[in-house]
Amino acid sequence: MHEMGIVLHLAKTLDQTAADEKIIKIGRVTLQVGEVSGIMTDLFCDCWNYFKVRHPVLSDSTLQIETMPAVTFCDNCKKEYGTVEHGRQCPFCGSYETWLITGNQCVIKEIEAMTEDDVAQSDKTE
Amino acid sequence: MKIIELKETITASNDRDAEQLRQELRKKGTLLINLMASPGAGKTTLLERTINDLSSQMNIAVLEADVDSSVDAERVAKAGARAIQVHTGGMCHMDAGMTRNGLEEMGYEGIDLAVLENVGNLICPAEFDTGAGKKVMILSTPEGDDTPLKYPLMFRESDVLIISKTDVMQFFDFSIEKCVERAKKLNPNIIFFPLSSKTGEGFDEWEKWLKDAVKEWKNN
Numbered sequence: 001m002h003e004m005g006i007v008l009h010l011a012k013t014l015d016q017t018a019a020d021e022k023i024i025k026i027g028r029v030t031l032q033v034g035e036v037s038g039i040m041t042d043l044f045c046d047c048w049n050y051f052k053v054r055h056p057v058l059s060d061s062t063l064q065i066e067t068m069p070a071v072t073f074c075d076n077c078k079k080e081y082g083t084v085e086h087g088r089q090c091p092f093c094g095s096y097e098t099w100l101i102t103g104n105q106c107v108i109k110e111i112e113a114m115t116e117d118d119v120a121q122s123d124k125t126e
Numbered sequence: 127m128k129i130i131e132l133k134e135t136i137t138a139s140n141d142r143d144a145e146q147l148r149q150e151l152r153k154k155g156t157l158l159i160n161l162m163a164s165p166g167a168g169k170t171t172l173l174e175r176t177i178n179d180l181s182s183q184m185n186i187a188v189l190e191a192d193v194d195s196s197v198d199a200e201r202v203a204k205a206g207a208r209a210i211q212v213h214t215g216g217m218c219h220m221d222a223g224m225t226r227n228g229l230e231e232m233g234y235e236g237i238d239l240a241v242l243e244n245v246g247n248l249i250c251p252a253e254f255d256t257g258a259g260k261k262v263m264i265l266s267t268p269e270g271d272d273t274p275l276k277y278p279l280m281f282r283e284s285d286v287l288i289i290s291k292t293d294v295m296q297f298f299d300f301s302i303e304k305c306v307e308r309a310k311k312l313n314p315n316i317i318f319f320p321l322s323s324k325t326g327e328g329f330d331e332w333e334k335w336l337k338d339a340v341k342e343w344k345n346n
Contacts, residue, residue: 002250005217006136013139017132027127031136038249038279096311108132118128 003040006106007047011055013108018057024119026061027112034103035070035084070103140254144222147229147257151240157343158225158240160258162280165246167266168290170198171323173241174205179333181206184238184340189228191220191245198243208232219250222257238340248277252284259343262286267295271305274312281312286319288332293322 014026033039045063052058070083076095083103085091090098135141151158163169170190177186187208190198199211210232212224220228225242234240242258244251263284265273268291274281281287287309289302302320309316317335321328 002218002253005219005221005250005254009137009140009221013134013136016139017130021130023130025127038253106136108134108136108138110129110131110133112127113130114127 002038003044003047006039007044007051010048010108011051011058014058014111015055017111018113021113022116023057023113024116025114026057027114028062028064029111030064030066030109032066032068032105032107032109034068034105036100036103037106038104039106041065041067066109068103068105071101072098072103073101074098137254140221140223143226144255144257147222147226148259151234151257151259152343152346154234155344156234156237156240157260157340158229158242158256158258159339160220160242160244160251160256160261161264162244162248162251162261162284163246163264163266164248164269167246167264167269168323169243169246169264170201172264172288172290172321173202173207173243175323175326175329176333176336177202177205177207179329180239180336183337185236187232187234187237187240189225189232189240189242191224191228191243193217193245202243208237214245218245218247219254220244220256221254225256225258238344239336248273248280252277252280252282260285260339262288264288264290265305266291267300268298270298271301271308274305274308278312281309281316284313284316286317286335289318289320291322291324292320292327293325 048063052061071080072083073080074090074095075097077093079092081091083100088098089096161169173188188202189210189212191212191214192198193214193216196211199209203209210228212228220242242256261284263280289305306318319328319332321332
């Protein structure tokens with residue numbers, strides 16, 4: 001159940017960003033989650049919905065998760081292949097001298113945000 | 127609404143807390159070790175024997191992290207270490223904030239070696255930086271020499287691999303060579319110590335490494 005721990009940190013990171021950037025409300029939060037990051041996305045969203053109401057800045061936010069493919073590189077034949085399909089052993093030459101290039105990341109790509117300045121400007125136009 | 131690009135890892139706040147805690151521990155001369163293993167691998171038994179052997183040479187403290195109960199903290203306190211029990215309340219790992227709270231609650235002035243005995247689990251604790259200076263994992267021989275294949279991240283993240291319960295190795299068809307070969311494939315720099323907390327076999331090498339690590343931590 002490490003999704004709960006990760007969600008806690010995501011909320012904390014976004015709270016900090018909100019304080020730094022004078023953000024009042026956060027809308028859509030876009031995450032990039034690797035195929036082999038070990039995060040169960042539906043469980044992650046459940047945890048998020050449970051936690052977000054406890055953070056005023058995040059209470060109306062929605063989570064959008066982009067799944068990123070996992071790619072492994074073979075040191076022996078210098079080819080790349082899909083990690084999920086083939087695992088540690090290279091499907092081209094059978095070598096185990098392989099390493100993950102990408103696919104275990106868990107990144108906040110971008111957030112949709114309303115800042116104090118946005119509110120001040122919209123007040124002016126009204 | 128405007129779009130703000132962040133491109134920051136989700137656990138960035140934890141990574142920052144961990145780095146800050148590590149620097150504070152460095153200034154105070156306290157080496158924090160994150161000790162990780164499955165339930166029943168022998169974390170507490172290893173600590174009891176290590177504390178018995180080393181408590182006359184250095185001040186040792188232990189942070190016992192479990193979902194519930196305080197049996198482990200009572201055991202290591204009896205062995206001669208300052209100890210505190212931390213309850214994670216259902217969570218499967220410790221993070222930097224929880225580690226800091228535990229350390230500050232217990233007090234670590236004058237402590238040379240602090241050990242965080244993490245929740246028994248080979249998956250999640252590997253993913254969270256606690257602020258520790260060194261990461262040590264235990265694999266007990268009944269768990270099998272193929273464990274590195276199943277839980278690679280733990281082996282990749284650890285500085286030291288302790289292979290425990292060597293006294294019963296023969297009953298479990300455990301091969302130290304195979305286990306080390308598999309672990310080194312994941313992490314070429316991993317240092318390993320086969321030992322038995324029951325007979326004391328292998329403890330000299332492990333305790334020497336520990337003493338050197340504490341010395342090195344204080345000197346840098």
